[in-house]
Amino acid sequence: ETVMTQSPATLSVSPGERATLSCRASQSVNSKAAWYQQKPGQAPRLLIYGASTRATGIPARFSGSESGTEFTLTISSLQSEDFAVYYCQQYNQWPFTFGPGTKVQIK
Amino acid sequence: QVQLVQSGAEVKRPGASVRLSCMASGYPFSSYYIHWVRQAPGQGLECMGVINPVGGGTTYAQRFQGRLTLSRDTTTSTVYMDLSNLRSDDTAVYFCARVARGSYYADFDFWGQGTLVTVSS
Numbered sequence: 001e002t003v004m005t006q007s008p009a010t011l012s013v014s015p016g017e018r019a020t021l022s023c024r025a026s027q028s029v030n031s032k033a034a035w036y037q038q039k040p041g042q043a044p045r046l047l048i049y050g051a052s053t054r055a056t057g058i059p060a061r062f063s064g065s066e067s068g069t070e071f072t073l074t075i076s077s078l079q080s081e082d083f084a085v086y087y088c089q090q091y092n093q094w095p096f097t098f099g100p101g102t103k104v105q106i107k
Numbered sequence: 108q109v110q111l112v113q114s115g116a117e118v119k120r121p122g123a124s125v126r127l128s129c130m131a132s133g134y135p136f137s138s139y140y141i142h143w144v145r146q147a148p149g150q151g152l153e154c155m156g157v158i159n160p161v162g163g164g165t166t167y168a169q170r171f172q173g174r175l176t177l178s179r180d181t182t183t184s185t186v187y188m189d190l191s192n193l194r195s196d197d198t199a200v201y202f203c204a205r206v207a208r209g210s211y212y213a214d215f216d217f218w219g220q221g222t223l224v225t226v227s228s
Binding site: 034 | 142151152153154157166168169202204207212213214215216218219220221
């Protein structure tokens with residue numbers, strides 16, 4: 001099973017600032033990585049797939065990148081609606097696995 | 108528009124079984140795999156299994172083998188999840204999710220609203 005780890009567990013950021021979230025896979029996932037945003041009481045929402053492609057309707061302030069087994073989600077200028085939990089996921093190998101999440105909270 | 112609408116909350120005793128449903132609309136049902144993902148209170152996301160609406164083929168995560176059954180009804184565009192021998196640690200919100208782009212190995216582009224299952228004596 002491919003293990004996904006995320007850091008930090010919690011990120012405190014002021015509105016308008018940049019947020020950088022990290023995710024590492026325990027083995028190669030061939031760029032088959034996604035990022036999701038989840039707010040309390042809601043289902044996850046797809047942000048990024050293929051490590052760096054924005055999903056339909058996702059604002060340009062969200063971007064994804066990869067370097068080997070390391071994946072990064074960057075939110076260039078945090079808006080109030082961006083405070084949430086973010087999960088990375090690999091879908092290269094069954095079972096598809098998620099990281100434990102990074103909570104982005106208001107500083 | 109694409110929608111996945113799930114059945115309502117359930118309360119079950121330990122040892123019982125539960126059946127959840129996920130009704131799809133707004134797209135060709137047979138063209139997209141459907142996963143079930145669960146989330147225990149305050150915890151992360153866990154993939155349980157996947158069903159191919161064409162033919163009904165399934166794959167389950169090893170930890171759910173023997174307890175989990177996924178099925179579908181193509182006439183109503185509905186996927187069902189049956190989980191048996193429930194334990195207290197099965198208490199969670201269960202989501203169905205569509206796999207993107209008609210592929211098996213892809214992200215989840217649309218999700219149901221979630222169904223809370225509470226297992227308690």
